[in-house]
Amino acid sequence: MVVERVKSGVPGLDKMLEGGYPKNAVVLVSGGPGTGKTTFALQYIYYGAKHNEPGVYVTFEQEADELKHIATRFGMDFDKLEREGKVNVIRVKNIVDIGDVIKEIKRAVKKIKAKRLVIDSISSIEIFATTFRSMIREIPAEILEAKYTITPPTDAIIRRLMYRIIDFFKGLGVTTLLIAEARDSTHSRYGVAEFVTDGLIRLDYEVLGKELARSLLVVKMRQTKIDGGQHAIDFTKNGIEIID
Numbered sequence: 001m002v003v004e005r006v007k008s009g010v011p012g013l014d015k016m017l018e019g020g021y022p023k024n025a026v027v028l029v030s031g032g033p034g035t036g037k038t039t040f041a042l043q044y045i046y047y048g049a050k051h052n053e054p055g056v057y058v059t060f061e062q063e064a065d066e067l068k069h070i071a072t073r074f075g076m077d078f079d080k081l082e083r084e085g086k087v088n089v090i091r092v093k094n095i096v097d098i099g100d101v102i103k104e105i106k107r108a109v110k111k112i113k114a115k116r117l118v119i120d121s122i123s124s125i126e127i128f129a130t131t132f133r134s135m136i137r138e139i140p141a142e143i144l145e146a147k148y149t150i151t152p153p154t155d156a157i158i159r160r161l162m163y164r165i166i167d168f169f170k171g172l173g174v175t176t177l178l179i180a181e182a183r184d185s186t187h188s189r190y191g192v193a194e195f196v197t198d199g200l201i202r203l204d205y206e207v208l209g210k211e212l213a214r215s216l217l218v219v220k221m222r223q224t225k226i227d228g229g230q231h232a233i234d235f236t237k238n239g240i241e242i243i244d
């Protein structure tokens with residue numbers, strides 16, 4: 001069966017992925033602070049908007065204007081695309097129930113018939129896992145140690161949450177990038193998300209004297225023969241590119 005591909009918008013990356021992300025996949029983009037996760041995801045939404053695949057960008061960390069400003073620096077005019085109904089930037093804050101956030105994402109996707117979705121970042125959703133009331137009702141009391149409180153959720157709760165939201169995104173018919181804040185030894189806050197997503201891309205940098213050597217590694221991509229190994233990346237006037 002031929003797998004339909006969704007282009008990443010990052011020059012040089014698609015050819016490492018048999019042409020792009022598998023359609024409808026959920027891909028984790030993991031990296032430490034300042035590794036370029038947001039820029040990478042903005043390029044994904046921008047490329048789609050320019051090629052008849054509208055996209056929703058959900059930001060938990062930054063104001064929509066700040067995000068659009070980052071995009072502008074790389075020649076991507078998100079305000080214009082938003083006016084044309086090709087992009088929808090949603091800023092989420094003051095989370096009470098993750099269920100409400102999910103409903104808001106669904107509305108935004110339907111509104112512009114989005115084909116692409118970015119969650120920046122999934123770490124912000126994971127932290128609030130125990131506020132997901134509709135999910136918590138299904139969790140046996142012995143597993144749920146912290147009902148409705150903002151104490152750190154257990155692995156079992158995070159795994160369940162991830163399965164639920166991955167199913168939900170797939171059901172919306174979008175191809176999704178989940179941005180994750182990497183820790184030293186894991187690719188996401190709790191070290192669970194990377195196992196349940198279809199793909200995993202890791203952004204990193206190394207300090208070389210007065211330079212930063214930035215890199216990208218495709219750790220996994222289901223249904224895809226990947227071009228493994230660490231590839232050098234750099235910021236250009238259009239955003240991130242694979243240079244080697």
Ligand SMILES: Nc1ncnc2c1ncn2[C@@H]1O[C@H](COP(=O)(O)OP(=O)(O)OP(=O)(O)O)[C@@H](O)[C@H]1O
Pocket residue numbers: 031032033034035036037038039040235236
């Ligand atoms: N043209 C450029 N050349 C080199 N570095 C740049 C350029 N533009 C931005 N950067 C650097 O890239 C980083 C910001 O990229 P971005 O916001 O995409 O990263 P991030 O991984 O999302 O960061 P955060 O962890 O804060 O969310 C900053 O450290 C910034 O200094």
Ligand SMILES: [Mg+2]
Pocket residue numbers: 037038039061120
């Ligand atoms: Mg960011």
